[in-house]
Structure formats: C-alpha cells, structure tokens
Amino acid sequence: MEQQPSAVRLLGPAEVRGLAERLEFRPTKKLGQNFVHDPNTVRRIVATAGIDSDDVVLEVGPGIGSLTLGLLGAAGAVTAVEIDSALADRLSATVTDHAPTLAERLRVINGDALRLSAAEFGGPERAPTALVANLPYNVAVPVVLRLLAELPSLRHGLVMVQAEVADRMAAEPGSRRYGAPSAKCAWYADVRRAGSVSRNVFWPVPNVDSGLVAFTRHEPPAEIDRDRVFAVVEAAFAQRRKTLRSALSGWAGSSERAERLLRAAGIDPAARGEQLHITEFAALAGIAETET
Template sequence: MPESVAAARGQAELLGPAEVRVLSERFGVRPTKQLGQNFVHDANTVRRIVTSAGVGRDDSVLEVGPGLGSLTLALLDVVDRVIAVEIDPILAGHLPGTIAERAPGLAERLTVVEADALRVRAADLPAAPTALVANLPYNVAVPVLLHLLAELPCLTTALVMVQAEVADRLSAAPGSRIYGVPSVKAGFFGTVRRAGAVGRQVFWPVPQVESGLVRIDRYPSAPWSLEPAHRERVFAVVDAAFAQRRKTLRAALAGWAGSPAAAEQRLVAAGIDPTARGETLDTAAFVRLADTH
C-alpha cells in the first residue's frame, strides 16, 4: 500500500531511505559510533520486526533507541502504546513531531523518555511495558537487554535487533563454542531463540557487521527466584566460570568458592562434574551451583 494511502486511512507513513536522509539533514543529525547509531530505512524490515515480536493492541511496548522513528511508526500501527527511550536529546526532541507528521492519528500513543537505557528504572516510565521491541545500540546491546529484563519484570517478551555475532551468542546452546556469559544470563529470564537475520543494506549508514533478531519469552512461571540478590549470586558464578573458560570448573571457581577443594565440594553438591567446563552447563545448573552452601 502506498504510504500516502496509508496516511489517508489513519495508518503510519513509514520511513524510506530518502525520508531518513531528509529528516537527518533537517535535524542536523549524523549517526555516531559512540551511541551505536545505525538508522533502519526499510519498511519491510520494521514490519517484520513487529510481526516477529508478536505484539498487538493490548501491548505497551518499550522501544530503546528509536532514532528517527522508523520502527516507532511501525509499532504505532499495531499497539496501543509505545514508550520510546532515547539518550540523544536532539532525536528525543524531534521524534514526537515526526510521529505527528507521519501518523497524526496515532501520535497520542507515543511517550518519549529522554534517558540512558542502561540507567532507566521502572519509576522513570509512564506505564509498565509488556514487551521490549528495539534496534538496540550495538555497542551496549547485551548490558541494556539484561538490565531491562532485570529492572522490568512486567516485560513478558523481548524482540531485539543486535549484531549477528551477539545474536548467535545470546541464543547459543550449552556445549557450543560461542556459548557463554550472555547465553546463560539471558536464559536466566526466559527462553531465547534466534528470530531471523537482517542484511546491512537496510541501515544508514551501512554498518560493517551483519545483524540478527533475538526473541526472549519470559518464563510464565519462573523455575527459580528472580529476586535481585539471587540473580546477583547466580551471575557471580557465571562470571567466574567463564573468566577462565579453558579451565575446569574446579579450578575456575576456586576464587569464587574460596579454594579448589571448596569449589569441588559445591560442584558435587550441585550434581556437577568438577572436571567439566562452564560451557557445558545450562542456566539451571548454574542456579543449582549458586544455591549450594
């Protein structure tokens, strides 16, 4: 459907390559590597992201790094509320105007919060979001994702676009060469899977890396406590196990447990082979280990 027809029907006019460049020039914005900015300019890609997220009318969506509004416009077409967290004050200031211009009937669904997503708290948001849908800044993608999953237990799903290599690591299974800290920590909150690939040419500027989609569905009934103190204990074990990933767990966890003998004792108590390596354990095993005394 032509975008002008979409506007006439009260739908959002999505951004294309020309519109992205026009808006960027109008606002005096140049994407920066420091903020991990690469703007999506392909309508089919943002529609695919929204579809993969599975969000609908009843959802309140948190979007991180909306930039010029490409994904924001696609989200507003299908959900009742979008809370966009943007660290760049220029982009945050102009986003409401772009939405009002290209989706006038949907503009009231948007709230922009100028903030650093790594530091945003539930109290900073106007409502409790049910889903995270975002093209995350690639330089801080994993820390932002883990922070938001921990800070916002109201999030039931997350569909994020990240660097392809990071997407592979997040969704890797135990025993894989790329399985590691991000895989285990993401698995603490829910089930993680790859949700597709995204080519370089849909971005401006064109990045040097391929991109991928990752979906996380929070456990309907958590198999372990998600309380902050417990999460910190589990994550401390994970960090220690992978800090020296070529060592056996008995050796790698000696500092965490107090000594190699103490590490072996706790590993045996958790039903884990002390000569195994961290990459062979699933998240549940790390939780058992953290809960031993």
C-alpha cells in the same frame, strides 16, 4: 477504527536522510547510531515481534523513528527512550507528520535506558509489556539484561543486535557461542534466534550484519538470589578454557571447596562452564549459600 501498520506512512531512505539533514544530525559510532530505512524490514520486525493492541511497547534507541512508526500501528502504546536529545526532541513531530492519528500513543523519554528506574519507564499505569528495539551493538546485552531485571512487566520482546551477539544471546549449553550472556538471558526468559537482517537496510551502513532475537519471559529457575547465581556464571566464564574446579576456585575460596560444591551439585569438576545449564549454575549457588 484502529489504524493498522500497513496504513502508517513509514520512512524510506530519502526521508531518513532528509530528517537527519534538517536536524543537522550526523550518526555517531559511539552511540551505535545505524537507522533502519527499509519499510519492509520494519514491517517484518513488527510482525515477528507478535505485538498487539494490548501491548505497551518499550523501544530503546528509536533514532529517527523508522521502527517507532511501525510499532505505533500495532501496539496500544509505545514508550521510546532516546539518549540523544536532538533525536528525542524531534520524534513526536515525526510521528505527528507520518501517523497523526497515532501520535497520542507515543511517550518519549530523553534518557539512558541503563540508568532509568522502573517508575521512569512508565509506572504501573503504563508498564511496558514488550521490548522491541534496534539496539546499539555495544550495549545490547547490558540493556536487555537490565530491562528484564528492572521491568518484571516485560512479557516478551524482539531485539535487533549484531549477528554475533544474537548468536551468543540465544546459544544453548554445549555450543561454542554459549557464555555468560546466554546463561544470564536464560535466567529470565526462553530466548531464540528469529532471523537475520542485512546491513544494507541501515543508514549509515554498518560493517556487520544483524540478527533478530526473540524472548518470552518465564519464572526464574530457582528461588535463590539472582546476583549469587550470576556471580557463579561470571566466575565460570572468566576463564572458560579452565575446568570448573579451577575456574571457580576464586569464587569458592579454593579449588578443593570448588570441587566439593560441584560434586554436591552433581556436576563433574572437570567440566567447563559452557556445558552447564542455568539451572545447574543456580543449584551450585544454592549449595554454596547453605554452607555460609
């Protein structure tokens, strides 16, 4: 009989600190190491992620293993990528101690999620279908974007990030939070805010609150090279206070050509980047491509 999340012995505050002490481990700000020590928060994340026994979950930055244990109780398998070798070496033993019947579901990779290839994440036989992770604040957006690009098998996910970053990732056009991360995420998936998380459920306590961001992959909005589209996005937001006619002058080669391309795409040259949907950025990139 499959073990359920509620039957897994999750880690509490004393256990998280005890594991760290045995490892003589001190969390570092450089790696964004803030570990969840509240079992109810772990249960909430697992439930909100909507994973089931058909999912192979990719967890980036498992740390002590708090979330890992919750994920193992719900998913068919978990691939945990941990950059800190001491934590990576200990994770399997922690799972064996707290959920021995689920230990075989876990694969641990000691590496950097920003550098691993698709094959290293598991290959076709263990391709990740869901991303669920408490991501280091300083690399959250690059990690999500790279994994969506590198792993087409990822169908959905839920990540915990700094609240402000969560707002930016899920922002809609016209919002003051909308920017390059919002537009790039929208290329890959439907993205939404899925709740807030208090700083008090972490050890050590960060100086900001966190937010949950859920995504569901969709087909790209246009049949055009993604990098061409992202180049337009980056140019538009590099000087976000400027009109698109001015902001895109370097990308287009001149303000005059930028205006011509914008008008051809049905976009007001006096508009600003935060007003454009990803489909409009794609249309603009497509028109520019036909001129080259």
